[in-house]
Amino acid sequence: MGLEGLLALFGLGARKEPPAPPKGARPADPRPGSSERQPTKEEKAAEKVRLKVRAQRTKNRVDIWKRFEPLHNSISGTMSSFYKAREKMTDKIVGLKVLDPKKCAPIEGRYKGLGKPPEGEIGEQILGPNIVKTLDWGVSTEGGGFVVEEFIEGALLHALISKREAFSPAQRLDLVRQAAGALECVHRAGFVHRDVCPRNFILAPDGRLVLFDFGLTVPDKPVFLQPGNRIGTPNYMAPEVVRRRQADKRIDIFSLGVTAYEICTLTLPWPRGASGRAALAHDTLAPDDIREHWPEIPPALAGAIMAAIAADPDKRPPSCSDFLSRFAKVTLD
Numbered sequence: 001m002g003l004e005g006l007l008a009l010f011g012l013g014a015r016k017e018p019p020a021p022p023k024g025a026r027p028a029d030p031r032p033g034s035s036e037r038q039p040t041k042e043e044k045a046a047e048k049v050r051l052k053v054r055a056q057r058t059k060n061r062v063d064i065w066k067r068f069e070p071l072h073n074s075i076s077g078t079m080s081s082f083y084k085a086r087e088k089m090t091d092k093i094v095g096l097k098v099l100d101p102k103k104c105a106p107i108e109g110r111y112k113g114l115g116k117p118p119e120g121e122i123g124e125q126i127l128g129p130n131i132v133k134t135l136d137w138g139v140s141t142e143g144g145g146f147v148v149e150e151f152i153e154g155a156l157l158h159a160l161i162s163k164r165e166a167f168s169p170a171q172r173l174d175l176v177r178q179a180a181g182a183l184e185c186v187h188r189a190g191f192v193h194r195d196v197c198p199r200n201f202i203l204a205p206d207g208r209l210v211l212f213d214f215g216l217t218v219p220d221k222p223v224f225l226q227p228g229n230r231i232g233t234p235n236y237m238a239p240e241v242v243r244r245r246q247a248d249k250r251i252d253i254f255s256l257g258v259t260a261y262e263i264c265t266l267t268l269p270w271p272r273g274a275s276g277r278a279a280l281a282h283d284t285l286a287p288d289d290i291r292e293h294w295p296e297i298p299p300a301l302a303g304a305i306m307a308a309i310a311a312d313p314d315k316r317p318p319s320c321s322d323f324l325s326r327f328a329k330v331t332l333d
Ligand SMILES: Nc1ncnc2c1ncn2[C@@H]1O[C@H](COP(=O)(O)OP(=O)(O)O)[C@@H](O)[C@H]1O
Pocket: 001, 002, 075, 076, 077, 078, 079, 080, 082, 095, 097, 132, 149, 150, 151, 152, 153, 156, 199, 200, 202, 212, 213, 214, 215
């Protein structure tokens, strides 16, 4: 989560914990964007193993500075410090994300008693060519969580967009497809990312676009997406999050749409804002038509992106594969 995310969290007065469901309440109705269903026997067994591993890893604290040598000063995130590091035993270069327990507490506290998996355990379950590989995770002797990831050399998508050097039309199409492919993996694994934005994608030198940062990711279940969890990065935040309505994975489709719009045009569909207030325009002001910024955009691509940023979740593509299928035939050189 970036600074903007925190502004959204505190600046707009989000509740600390979701309201408890009334006693005896039936689970919320499955919604078009939700994958609420009974787990299979295999899924139940896998969950049992995960719980066991979680308990072990929480108990067996790791002295991370005995195991890793930092190769540069940390990059400070909002709730964590990130290091390129060398694992002393193996000489392997990794990315080490060290969470600040004090800063994470208000967010994790919202899900008390709901069995939310820690960030590292979530990352381990999300696999794909455009997803950062989670290698290990645990709790350090200092008491905070840590995640070991593959270290991705490259530039943040956010930094490339900020430079305002346009991508070629073919590269725009490729990056939008890769971003959607990444998000599809998150949803297929049963999670909602909740912070899809160019700050959480790295473009590797080989052209691979990689999604990372599962710090706000939750299981795709209504209880984790209840009204009140106003969290994310405001310029990319779906109206149902801003307005504190029940959310589902379509909040990610909205953020993907804004990210895709920015990849294609280097600008946002709504006026940019550093605070949560910017997001209030997402259902009160019509977005600029993407064709105003890129008149030659293939109509199918324009249609998919404009649909993804619809204020009404029912008008968005219901899934990443649906989003991708809308411009599957488009080619650009
Ligand atoms: N696997 C990685 N490879 C290279 N750099 C990374 C990696 N993961 C994170 N970073 C860097 O660390 C920063 C913070 O990481 P992130 O996971 O986004 O933390 P936060 O939850 O605080 O936003 C990123 O903006 C990026 O510059």
